[in-house]
Ligand code: NAD
């Protein structure tokens with residue numbers, strides 16, 4: 001079996017962590033009957049520097065002629081002053097839109113061996129196993145926006161807008177996902193203030209009627225941000241909009257010990273896009289300090305969701321777990337006694353058999 005993977009390394013630590021993902025995939029080739037073909041393309045600042053466009057046509061074509069996409073991260077100081085339409089981050093948003101990946105799955109679980117890395121007390125983090133199901137193609141990220149002069153005052157706005165169709169499809173995703181888990185969905189919104197959130201509640205409740213075996217509850221996002229640190233094990237699937245999902249997933253990452261551990265899969269009806277939840281981490285880029293495990297785990301999600309290679313996905317996840325159990329750490333997890341980006345990847349690969 002041959003699979004084509006579009007590889008978009010991006011900026012900052014993106015290239016370093018993606019290289020680790022590829023090495024792991026190369027090892028998977030050795031223990032299975034799959035063959036990967038990598039097609040490299042540019043995105044973000046890297047693409048701006050080469051094409052004057054953060055998501056060039058060529059990149060789009062390479063992605064669309066692939067079976068899955070692996071992405072590192074985009075962004076950096078060098079491009080921070082560019083107008084918003086041309087920024088590296090806009091390239092990532094255009095990519096997600098172009099692939100029509102509306103469901104962003106961001107799992108967060110606790111590794112027993114990393115209990116001490118969590119800022120939360122052990123009794124609070126026992127049994128934490130959450131998946132954030134984040135809507136990825138709509139909301140304030142894609143709404144109408146403008147910067148204008150109003151009554152002589154500089155003004156800017158970004159519109160949060162959702163329609164029933166967008167909400168229904170992501171809600172179904174969350175309910176289906178929850179059936180493979182603990183059968184609980186928490187819709188996180190701000191329905192006490194926002195009309196868009198009220199529509200989410202209405203539509204999600206309708207969809208819930210078809211999933212009577214799944215428990216549904218509602219929580220305001222401010223409370224959810226609090227409950228995530230107070231009682232994180234009470235969550236199973238968090239269903240939420242684009243921006244709340246972005247913010248809550250970074251928060252959730254800290255429960256597990258580091259943002260460098262959280263992978264993601266962005267899915268729709270067609271191709272899947274796989275990327276760590278973290279950014280380009282300019283502060284540690286090029287120093288072999290980045291934690292590549294989020295990217296390696298994103299590769300496992302690629303095998304699971306795009307290639308139906310559950311066995312191999314589990315082998316990678318188990319290898320990561322073993323490396324952590326055996327006490328290996330990256331800089332973000334132990335700044336005194338750590339392995340480099342490349343070296344910890346080697347440890348993971350050794351355990352893939
Ligand atoms: P960031 O996630 O890049 O970094 C936040 C902090 O976490 C930094 O201290 C960083 O060193 C650390 N960190 C992140 N990933 C790490 C890893 N794998 N290993 C060890 N430490 C890690 O967020 P930021 O600093 O807010 O943003 C930096 C740039 O990245 C910005 O340009 C931003 O727009 C962009 N960004 C891109 C993505 C993406 O491409 N998906 C996501 C978030 C931010």
Ligand code: IPM
Nearest residue numbers: 075089090092093246277278
């Ligand atoms: C993420 C990032 C992106 C987002 C940015 C870079 C557009 O923060 O993937 O979490 O907000 O979706």
Ligand code: MN
Nearest residue numbers: 246247250277
């Ligand atoms: Mn984010």
